[in-house]
Amino acid sequence: MAEFTVAVSNPEDGMTYQVDVSDQDANRFIGKEIGEDVDGSAVGLSGYTLEITGGSDDAGRPMREDVLGPDLKNVLLKGGTGYKPQTDGERKRVTVRGREVSDNTRQINAKITASGDESVADLLAEE
DSSP states (O other), rough: OOOEEEEEETTTTEEEEEEEEHHHHTTTTTTTTTTTTGGGGTTTTTEEEEEEEEEEETTTTBBOOOOOSSSSEEEEEEESSOOOOOSSOOOEEEEEEEEEETTTEEEEEEEEOOSSSSHHHHHOOOO
């Protein structure tokens, strides 16, 4: 069974909320890619819409938007997600995960794109 930690970012107040999802709610994310919308009820935000902005796998490797599929790839990077060069022109071969959410994904980053009636803090209140 798939289990994720979804980091939900609220651009209105600048807060980020971490929500653990599993079972059927987690299955709503499987097969989705970075940039796609997901119904917010999967993380307890009914009436909201979330956009997937990134994530990482169980080893901490980041998902990259320009790598197709859910698999690991060795890519030569000159900057961006997964690599920060120390000098001008520096490049490095880095292992990253593709942009599709799979069972190997452990964290998904998402932002709220459409708001519902209730406030996010009320819906995701920590007990």
